[in-house]
Amino acid sequence: MSNAKRFPFARRLLPWLVASAMLPSLAQAFTPFVVKDIRVNGIQRVEPGAVFSYLPVRVGEQFTEEQAGEAIQRLYSTGFFSDVAVDVDGDVIVISVKERPTIASVSFNGMREFDDKALNEALRGVGFGPGRVFDQAMLEQAEFQLKQQYLAKGKYGVEVTPIITPLPRNRVGVSFDIFEGDVAxxxxxxxxxxxxxxxxxxxxxxxxxxxxxxxxxxxxxxxxxxxxxxxxxxxxxxxxxxxxxxxxxxxxxxxxxxxxxxxxxxxxxxEGEPYTINEVKLAGDLLGLDEQIQQLITVKPGETFNASKTNETVKAITDYLGTLGYAFANVNPSPVLDRENHQADLTFYVDPGRRVYVRRIQVGGNTRTRDEVVRREMRQQEAAWYDAAQIKSSRDRVDRLGYFNEVDVQTEPVPGSPDQVDVVVNVKEKPTGMINLGVGYGSTEKVILSAGISQDNIFGSGNSLSLQVNTSRTNRALVLAHTDPYWTKDGVSKTTSLYYRRTTPYDSGSGDYEGYDGYYRNTAIGAGMNFGVPISEWDRVFAGFNFERNTLDLYDGSPKAYTDYVDEYGRTTNAMIFNLGWSKDTRDSALAPTEGSYTRLAGDFSTLDLRYYVLSAQQQYFLPLGRNFTLALNGSIDWGNAYGGKSFPVIKNMYAGGIGSVRGYEGASLGPRDERSGTYLGGARRIVGNVQLYLPFPGAARDRTLRWFVFADAGQVRAGSGMTCVAGRDASGMPAVDDPCGWRYSAGIGLSWQSPMGPLELSFGRALNAKRGDDKQAFQFQIGTGF
Missing domain, CATH: 3.10.20.310 (membrane protein fhac)
Structure with missing residues (x-):
């Protein structure tokens, strides 16, 4: 490789050297004179004034041969011209130039690794791009820069060939033909x-x-x-x-x-030798907090030095000082080595800096969501002392809203005010209007479809409005709900709902009525109002009521469990259902949690015609395993019972099987079967457990919600109050399923993504201990459900 090619700036020196060598031919020898006028020939785009500014002489001044040579060198150095000549016509200086062409366009052929924007940005960094003066040396530097971009990606076989196309008005088009080759x-x-x-x-x-x-x-x-x-x-x-x-x-x-x-x-x-810690000390301005800071030190004498543990101590001290308003605290660990004994004295030098308070909180990136929606989640207040813990809590609360793909909180010093900072909350909104779709396939249900539309952040107010329509064979529902998360300024939420549901049996297809649709139908119409009251940063108590009217239509061959229900309760029933519960949410995100937990305890109590109660509990844990892996644990239990001497109403039974419970089994298929029709009955008792390991999806670093996972599920549905665990009968009169109320296990792999249409989950599960008669379903797909 030549020096000119390796060091492109060498080509820029060449015109100066040529100009100096050819000066006698470029500028004729003349006697110094006073300049009467200066003329410039050959310019097209460069302004005459720009040429005059580079000349070492002005009209009315004396002009010499040395100044003529200097004028040529100066004009060459601009890079605007490929040829410069200085002539004298009497008392007039005549400057003749030939302009270099300008670059009209830059294009790339055969490029797949980068987009045009990224490479054009890299070329502009070396002064090459549309509107710039075309120069051979700069072209070589641009070619070199393009190769460097590919070498950084491991593509050593890249070949870059520039093609120059002359265009009218002294312009050129530059096209780079790129053969990328394979990654080494x-x-x-x-x-x-x-x-x-x-x-x-x-x-x-x-x-x-x-x-x-x-x-x-x-x-x-x-x-x-x-x-x-x-x-x-x-x-x-x-x-x-x-x-x-x-x-x-x-x-x-x-x-x-x-x-x-x-x-x-x-x-x-x-490598050297490993060092043990001899002594750990604190130094600097400790603000009289020696004991408190000392408790944060996890590094102990006698241990082998550990940089990660040392950095954890630094972070703990910095975070602690941050909660006291010292936003710019600096903690430096300094080990002093005793090389003879391979020991180190470790000193943490603490510089708390100046205590600061927050001047204002700024919200950016919210094109639709109102500032108020973000600000009311902030626990750090304006005109208050800076508190790092409150700022982290604020960030997590904004993220848990579920309205944003990204939430970034930064602290910026206020110029000229060393004791003030601004807190800047930058968000990236996600589509909060959601269409929910569900698709499944079973041996008897065939294709199952459900749909809905909701807006979680309607008009940017933080309120949610949803209309859910279920059109599956077993369930048809219309639910209209509105939620105001800040019904009061204290954060009390209110949800109002109206609903219509029509349910037909979950038929296993194992009885004498296989394929017969319409041998029972329950229609429920109701309305309710529920409230949520925050009692701490993470805890919320909720309470409410629903009034519901159920009408059960029976036909010839209806399931025996439902004819028994009508005999006991009647065809039409009214129920006032009161609910009370508590939840605690410490997850770091509502979209793709990586750490934290979610706990929920709830109870439903029904009066009037239907007299029953249901106690429910759910616990979730999200444990980060390194930077890219998350272990998710979920467990739930529901326990129902009747009172007043009656059985638990079958229309309130709970079901399991499929996405959201035990994957690998058909939806709602676990538990008792009707002894006459084989219908899935569900039960009054349900236990479900899930373990899920989330893995990063290749190439999805910008979308944290797109993740693979492997899972293991377990669950059972038991008959409960007033019921027996019947197995149903098949066409030959034998039990339709073995051990219907026993535990069922499954495992598999899946994909989850917070898609523009809502949470998407794909799973391929294998039933691990399926019994005779179990309905299995390996592939399951749903949009609009979560873990």
């Missing part, structure tokens, strides 16, 4: 200088790997400069966490095979 893969990773840890152990810490069984999916065998730099930091952290305070490493040696398809990495490390 890592064939070998070696370590030099490692004695304490084997090469295999160190390789396990790296993100980049050699080709393996799953690298087609993970892509970790494809070289990337960014990943390489990240691996260097991982190695440094690995050694520092194990006490190697003198660890050092050279820049990794990267070599490529002649065919440019294989990469070989070599890390050269200098």
């Amino acid at each position: 893969t890592i064939s070998e990773i070696n370590f030099v200088g490692n004695e304490a840890f084997s090469t295999g152990r160190l390789t396990d810490e790296l993100e980049l790997t050699t080709s393996g069984f799953m690298t087609w999916y993970t892509g970790t065998n494809k070289y990337s400069r960014e990943k390489l730099e990240g691996d260097m930091e991982r190695l440094r952290s690995f050694y520092l966490d194990r006490g190697y305070l003198e660890f050092n490493m050279e820049a990794p040696q990267v070599t490529i095979s002649p065919d440019r398809e294989s990469i070989f990495l070599t890390y050269t490390v200098f």
Whole structure:
């Protein structure tokens, strides 16, 4: 490679050298004279004034041969001209120039790895782009920059060919033909200088790997400069966490095979020896809080030095001072090494800085949502002392609203006011209008469809309005609900609902009435009002009531459980249902939780014609496992009973099976069956447990809600009050299912995504202990349901 190609600026020096060598021919020898006028020939786009500004002489001043040479050099140095000549006509200076063409457009052919915007931005960084003066040296630098962009992605076989097309009015179009080639893969990773840890152990810490069984999916065998730099930091952290305070490493040696398809990495490390902690001290301005800060130190004498543990202590002290208003507190750990004994004295130097208060809170990015909706979730107040804990709580509360894909809270100093900061809440809104669709397939139900429309943030007010319509074979429902989360300024919420539901049996198809539709139908019409009262930052008590009228229509061959219900309660019943409960929500997000928990306890109590009660409990935990994995645990139990000497009403039974409970089994199929028709009856007692491990979806770093998961489910439905666990009868008169009220287990994989149409879940589950007669359903798909 030539020096001019490697150092493009060398081409810029060439015109100066040529101008100096050819000066006698460019400017004829003349006697100095006083300039009467200056004329410029050959300019098209450059303004004459711009040319005059580079000349070392003005009208009325004396002009010499040295100034003529200087004028040529100055005009060449602008980069606007490819040729410059200075002539003298009497007392007039004549400047003749030939302008360089300008770049009219820049395009890329054959590019797939980047978009045009990203590459144009990179080229503008080196002064190459539309509207700029075209220069061969700058073209070479642009070509070099494009190759660097691809090399950073591991594409060493890239070829870039520029094509210049002359255009009218002294312009050119620049097109780059790009052959990207394949990404070079890592064939070998070696370590030099490692004695304490084997090469295999160190390789396990790296993100980049050699080709393996799953690298087609993970892509970790494809070289990337960014990943390489990240691996260097991982190695440094690995050694520092194990006490190697003198660890050092050279820049990794990267070599490529002649065919440019294989990469070989070599890390050269200098381990040193591990250090133990001899003494831990505090220093600096402790604000008289020595005891409180001392309790935050988790590093103890006698332990091996651990950088992660040390940083955790730094964060704990910084966060504690942040809750006291010291927004810019600085804590620096400083180990002093005793190399002879391999011990270190660790001192935490504390500089709390100036105590500050929040001048104002600013909300940005909310094009539709009103500021008030975000501000009322803020626990950090304006004109109050800065409190880091309150700001974190505020951020989590805004995120839990579910209106935003991203919530970012930043603190900005107020210029000229060292004791003030502004809190800036930047949000990225997501579509809160949601169409809910559900699709399933079963041996008897065939295709099941449900639909609905809701707006969780109507007119940006934070209120929600929903209309749900269910059109499946077993359920038809119309529900209109409105929720005002801030019915009062104290945060009391109110939900008003009207509903119409028509239910036909969950038929297993195992009895004598297989395929017969219409042998029972229950119609429920009701209205209700419910309130939620916050009692702490995370706790809420809710209470309300519903009035409901049920009408049960029976036909020839109706399930025996429903004819028994009519005999006991009558065809039409009225019920006033009161509910009371408590919930606690510490999840970090309503869309894709990664940590925290959700707890709910509730009870329903019905009077008038239907006399029963149902107690319910649910517990969820979200545990982060590293940066990209989340373990989710869910458990729920429902326990119903009747009072007043009657049986638990079958129309209030609970069901399990399918998405939301035990996947791998057909929806609502667990539990007792009707002894005459084989209909799924559900039960008054239900227990469900789920374990789900969320994994990142490749290429979805910008959408945290798109995740794979593996799951295991367990559940059972029992008959309960006044019922027996009947198994139903098949066509031959034998029991339709074995052990209908026993536990059922399943496991599988799935995909979840907060899609524009609502929460999407796909699952492929396998029933692990299916009994004879169980209805299984491997693939299940639903939009509008959550974990």
